[in-house]
Amino acid sequence: MFILENKAMIEKKEFSHIDAGGNPGMVDISEKSATLRIATARGKVRLPAEVMQALQQQGFATKKGPVFQTAMIAGIMAAKKTGDLIPLCHPLGLDDVKIEIEIEGQEVVITATARINAKTGVEMEAMTAVSVAALTIYDMSKAMSQDVVIAEILLVEKKGGKHDYRRES
C-alpha cells in the first residue's frame, strides 16, 4: 500500500459535510449536471404478537387500510420535507415517491423509492420517507404496546450519481 493510494483512501474517507476547518457545511453542487437519480430504502417495524394479531384481524375486516395508508401518506409527505429536516441536505423537488408496506412474519416492512432528475441524489429522501412511515406505525400502535421497535432502516439501492449502489442479500 503506497502513499498515493493511502492519500486517495483518506480523501474518500472524510465526512463530506465537514470542511477543512472542522465546520459543518453543505456540499457545493453548482458545477454538477442533472441526471436521473433513483434511491430505494427499507425499514422494518417489529410488532409484538398481540399488535400484529390486532393489525391482521382488523385488516381482514376494514381497518388494515388506515394504519398502512396513514403511514404511506406520512412517509410521502416527509420525503418532501427532507431538506427541512436534515441540516446539510440540499432542498430538492421530487419527481416521484412510492411507498410499499408489507407484513413479513412479525415485521412490517416499509420500502420507499424516490426519483428525481437533479444534480444530487434522493438517498436521504427515501431514508426519511421510511423513517417517518415507521414512526407513524409506531404512533398508531403504541397504545397497544410500547414494545413496538423500529428494527432497521437502510439503503437498498441507488442509481444515477457518481457510483451506483446495491446492497447485497
Added chain:
Amino acid sequence: MFILENKAMIEKKEFSHIDAGGNPGMVDISEKSATLRIATARGKVRLPAEVMQALQQQGFATKKGPVFQTAMIAGIMAAKKTGDLIPLCHPLGLDDVKIEIEIEGQEVVITATARINAKTGVEMEAMTAVSVAALTIYDMSKAMSQDVVIAEILLVEKKGGKHDYRRES
C-alpha cells in the same frame, strides 16, 4: 377466559387512531388534565469499520464535534416538528429536549429525552428526535459508505401518563 375479559382485551388491543368506521383520526384529549410527561427514546447507528475509524480519528482532532453536534441540533429541531410529521400526533410545545450521542463498539448510540407538562405524552417527540439525529449521522457519513445502517429505534422509558413504562434490560 370469559367473554367480558375477552371484550376488555379486544378493547385494549385496538388502534387508538382508528375510529369505529375504520377511519384515521386524532385522539380527543380535551377532557384530560396536564401532568408532567417525560419520555426517553434510543437509537443505534451501525458504522462500518472505516467510517467509525474516520469518525474517531477526526474526533480526536477537531472534527468529532461537527458530526455529533449537527445530529443533536437536527434531532432537537425535529422533535419540535413532531406534530407536523406524524399525521395523528397532537401539536405540542416542549419544555425540554436533550440528546446524547455516544460511541459503543461499532455503534453510535443516540438517546433523546423530551419533557412537557401537557395532556398527552412526548413519546413521539423523543422517537422523532432520535430518528432524525440518526438520519443526520447517516447523511454525513454516506459519502464514505452506504453500509451505514440505522439499527434500532425504540422507547426506553416514559412517565406521567396513564401507565409508566420502562423497557427491561
Added chain:
Amino acid sequence: MFILENKAMIEKKEFSHIDAGGNPGMVDISEKSATLRIATARGKVRLPAEVMQALQQQGFATKKGPVFQTAMIAGIMAAKKTGDLIPLCHPLGLDDVKIEIEIEGQEVVITATARINAKTGVEMEAMTAVSVAALTIYDMSKAMSQDVVIAEILLVEKKGGKHDYRRES
C-alpha cells in the same frame, strides 16, 4: 336609532385584525382565560357524474378508502398548520380534530370538528381542515375532470367563546 347604539354597532362592525392606523395585527388574548372551545365547519365538493361514478364503483371495491382517507389526513395535518397559513391567527395546539366525509347526491360533504382548551377558538382550524381536505379530493380527481368544484365552505357551529354560534338549517 341613537348615537350610543350607533357607536356600539360600529364597534362591533370593525375588522378585528385592523388597528386604528389601518394596519394588520393580531388580537391580543393575553388577558383572556382558557375555556373549552369547539368549532365545526363543513365543505362540499361537487363532482361531475363520471367522477362520482368512478369514486363509488371503485369505493365498492377497494379504492374508496384511499381518496377519502388521504383527504382526512390532509385535513387533520392542515388544521395543525392553521397558524402557519392564516397570517393573523394565533398559533395554537389542538386537543382534537375529527373529519367525516360522506357522499350526498353529487356532492362529497366534508365535516371537521376541532377542540381545544385555550384563550381563543378553533374556528379557523376547522375551516382550514375542511378546505385542505376539499383541495385534496380535487387533486385526486382532477385527472378525470377539471369540472370538480369546491362548492361551499362555512362554519356550522362554535362553542365556548364570547358568543356561541349555530348556523340555521
Added chain:
Amino acid sequence: MFILENKAMIEKKEFSHIDAGGNPGMVDISEKSATLRIATARGKVRLPAEVMQALQQQGFATKKGPVFQTAMIAGIMAAKKTGDLIPLCHPLGLDDVKIEIEIEGQEVVITATARINAKTGVEMEAMTAVSVAALTIYDMSKAMSQDVVIAEILLVEKKGGKHDYRRES
C-alpha cells in the same frame, strides 16, 4: 361507441393518485419534459350586508387595503406551501403567483394565477392560493359575522400540460 374507446374512457376515469393495489401514491413525472404551465383559479367569499358595508366604508377610507392585501400575501405564501399541504402533490418551485381581489355585488372574488416551467402543472398551487386567501378574508371578518361563506373555489383555466382547459361562462 366501441370497446376500445370504452376502455380508453375507463382508463381516463381512474384516480391517478391510487395505484393498482388501492394505495395512495404520487404520479411519477421523471420521464416528462418541462414546459411552461399556467393555471388560474377563482374563489368567491359571500359577505353579509353589514360586513360588505364595513369593508367598503373602511376601504374608501384607509382600511380596505389591509384586509385584501393580507389575503393576497396569505394566498401567495400558501401557493408556495402547496406541496406541503396536499399529500400527493409534487413539491415545485414557482415562477410567479399573482392574486387579484375584487368586489362583485355581495361577493369578494379572488383570482389567482400561477406560472412555472416544470414537468407538472400548477393547478393545485392556484387553487391553494385562492383557498387560503379566502380563509384569510373569513378570518378577518369573522368577528363581525359567522355568516361569511366561502361560496366557490374552482379552476378557470390551465395551459401547458397534456390538455389545455378553459371553463365555459
Added chain:
Amino acid sequence: MFILENKAMIEKKEFSHIDAGGNPGMVDISEKSATLRIATARGKVRLPAEVMQALQQQGFATKKGPVFQTAMIAGIMAAKKTGDLIPLCHPLGLDDVKIEIEIEGQEVVITATARINAKTGVEMEAMTAVSVAALTIYDMSKAMSQDVVIAEILLVEKKGGKHDYRRES
C-alpha cells in the same frame, strides 16, 4: 472580590444552551411557572436617498401601504415560526404580536412587541419578527439599490421573567 463571588459571576457568564460536556441543548423549563411575558425589539433599515424618496412619494400616493404592510405580515408570521428557526428555542404559542413601522430620517424603524403567558419569554419571537420584517423591506427595495442596510436589531425591553430589562436611551 472573593472566590465565591467569582464563582457566581462565572456561573452567570455561561452560555445557557451549552451543557457541561460542551454540547448544545435546550434549557429545561418543566419546573418553571407560567407568567405573563412581554418583549419588545427594534430594528432599523437604512435606505439610500433615492429609495427613501421612492417610498415616500409612492406612499403619499397609494403604494406606501403594501411595502410596510407586507413587512408587518412577514414579521408576524415569522414570530410564529421562531421555534422552527432558532435551534434551541422552545416552541411556544403567542398571545399577541404587534409590529409598528415608521420612518425616521433615512431609516425605517421597525418595533415588534410579543406577549405570552408561558414558562419562558418571547424575546426571540420579538427579535425574529423584527429581523424578518427588515429582510422583507430589503427584499422589496433591492431592485432599486443593494445599498439598503439592516442597520441594527436589538432588544428594547422585556418583562415577566427572572429579571426585567429595559435598554437605556
Added chain:
Amino acid sequence: MFILENKAMIEKKEFSHIDAGGNPGMVDISEKSATLRIATARGKVRLPAEVMQALQQQGFATKKGPVFQTAMIAGIMAAKKTGDLIPLCHPLGLDDVKIEIEIEGQEVVITATARINAKTGVEMEAMTAVSVAALTIYDMSKAMSQDVVIAEILLVEKKGGKHDYRRES
C-alpha cells in the same frame, strides 16, 4: 436631465413587488433563463466585553464550537426556508450555502454565500442565512447579557443576474 431619462430613472426606482394598482405581488420570472447566481451577505453581532470573554475562554477550551456551529447550522437551515419566510420571494432550491463566523474585536462577523443555477438570484437566501445565524448567537448569549446587538446585515456581493454588485470597502 431630460424627460426620457427621468422616466427611465423613475421606472428603475419602483418597488418591483408592487403592481400598478399598489398591490403586493411576486415578480414573474417565467421568461428568464437559468444562470449561475452567487450572493454573499455579511452580518455583525456586537458582544459586550463579558460575553466576548466567556465566548473566547470557553472557545479555547471546548465550548467555542457549539455556539458558532449551532449558528452555522441555523443559518444554513434558514437559507433553505427563505421562500417560506419572505412573502414575495420565489421558492428556490439551493446548490450550496456556506457560512463562516469569525471574531473581529468586539464583534462576531458572519458571512454567508449562497449559490444556485436558477432564473433568479439568492441574495435573500444569503441575507436570511446571516440573519438567523445572528439571531441564534443572540439567543445563546442572551442569558449573559441583553446588550448583545445585531449591528449590521448587508449584501457584500452578488453575481449572475442582470447586474453584478460588489459593495465598496
